[in-house]
Amino acid sequence: MRLFAQLSWFFLREWRRYLSAVSLLILVSILQLIPPRLVGVIVDGVTESHFSTGQILKWVGLMALIAVMVYLLRYFWRVLLFGASYRLAVELRESYYRQLCRQNPTFYLRHRTGDLMARATNDVDRVVFAAGEGVLTLVDSLVMGCAVLIVMSTQISWQLTLLALLPMPVMAVVIKRYGDMLHQRFKRAQAAFSTLNDRTQESMTSIRMIKAFGLEDRQSALFADEARDTGERNLQVARIDARFDPTIYIAIGMANLLAVAGGSWMVVQGTLTLGQLTSFTMYLGLMIWPMLALAWMFNIVERGSAAYSRIRALLAEAPAIADGDQPLPAGRGTLQMDVKAFHYPETAEPTLENIAFTLAPGRMLGLCGPTGSGKSSILALIQRHFDPDSGEIRFHDMALPTLRIDDWRARLAVVNQGPFLFSDTVAANIALGRPGATQQQIEEAARLACVHDDILRLANGYETEVGERGVMLSGGQKQRIAIARALLLDAEILILDDALSAVDGRTEHQILHNLKTWGKERTLIVSAHRLSALTAASEILVLQRGQVAQRGRHDRLVEQPGWYRDMYRYQQLEAALDEAPVDEEATDA
Structure with missing residues (x-):
């Protein structure tokens, strides 16, 4: 029942x-209480022969009218009740x-994607089901159960009612114990x-790699173990579920046995008419649903509470940033960086x-x-991931910590080495950050990224x-589409992480x-392994083991002994060898 207390904020807001x-x-x-009473009146009228056809x-006809009214009213309260619970689903998923959007990368190191998806789908569904069907069964069982008990006690016989209810306390204790067990097992x-x-x-997501390495059988075995x-x-949950109905039916059966036995003795003694006993047994039949509903309510509420x-x-979980x-x-x-030290969490x-x-x-x-060496770490700090x-x-x-994160990140456009494209059209992927962009603007960004002709x-x-x-798409096409997407944002700072x-x-x-032509007044940060991408940089930082080993412009660094000159010469030699014509005769030999 603690779930209802936890969701009280929603119930109070949707109280209407x-x-x-x-x-x-x-x-x-209340309307459902009338037909059993009318049946008792008809039985007494027929047995005493004073009712005409x-x-x-x-x-x-009155009972038929009541049935129609019950049908219509059930329709309207279901629309109201379940409409409210579906609003809860929308709100929970939005929150x-x-x-998820507020969290930094360390959060996703602790929580796996499948688990996050399960909480957003399966767990939310369980909570919403409890907020709808759980409230229904709670109110319905309490109202119907209490109303039936009142009518049985006041209109027929309180002694017979008390006798019939003797099994109920035992049933309540057992069901409460089942509910506690269900909560833990369902979790x-x-x-x-x-x-x-x-x-x-x-x-x-890795099906290509699995097939490439011939790991289908191994992955199938792992999946089978998880399944x-x-x-x-x-x-184990089903075993607890299976105990609810038999417990209730045994309790109801015992109640009926006591009612029939006690009621028959009262009819023989003349303290109860046959019609009243008929009504009483019908009312007792109405108690079956409240008892089943009560057990079902415990079941779904405990599931919802665990979810x-x-x-x-x-x-x-508060955001780390x-x-x-x-x-x-x-x-x-102007962007200024002066970082004395930075550790990743748990390093x-x-x-x-x-x-x-x-x-x-x-x-x-x-x-x-x-x-x-720390290139991507610098970019992560600039983006305030850490x-x-x-x-x-x-x-x-x-x-940066004093600025609103959304305001700061709106000034950035980032392209990573492994760009992510959505299952949509090329145009929609380019216009992701600017949905209102015209076709002309999309094509202009694609031309700047040298991907227009490919498209x-x-x-x-x-x-x-x-x-x-x-x-x-090929890897190069995906990278260039991602660059076009970043350019279309027209952000002040463009970050290319080996893009x-x-x-x-x-x-x-x-x-x-x-x-260079596009970004005359824009700031550009480029991280690259291929040094030819950095020749136009205003300043180059050469990183080694998280520290700046060299810094300066390209023409100066290629003259200094060190990693930059060695790597640049190696890459130039590699490019020259790739472009050299192949000696066909030597190849044939």
């Missing part, structure tokens, strides 16, 4: 809907999605479902140390260095569906030339 639904439900319950038809079953969901998601474990956990505890645990409250000034600003060694630079509007910063342990980053001479060669041009994650790794040298040169 719930009050109207409950009122109609009470009216239905017309009178009997009149009472039967859940906002929470474990939902956790197992999350694991299975995650296994499914991983298998679907078997999930099935066993749900079977809601999983949702609340995630919603309660606190939002600031200062608005970002209008106009272009002992510093990832970055003593990183400092100033980047004025219209300037280009290049980042390079060996794999793992905050430095010591030092600060400033924009417009304001520390026109697709089956339906800009209206071609790219498939899930852009499966029908040209999958394009050839000539296309890379043309894109960088276009960016």
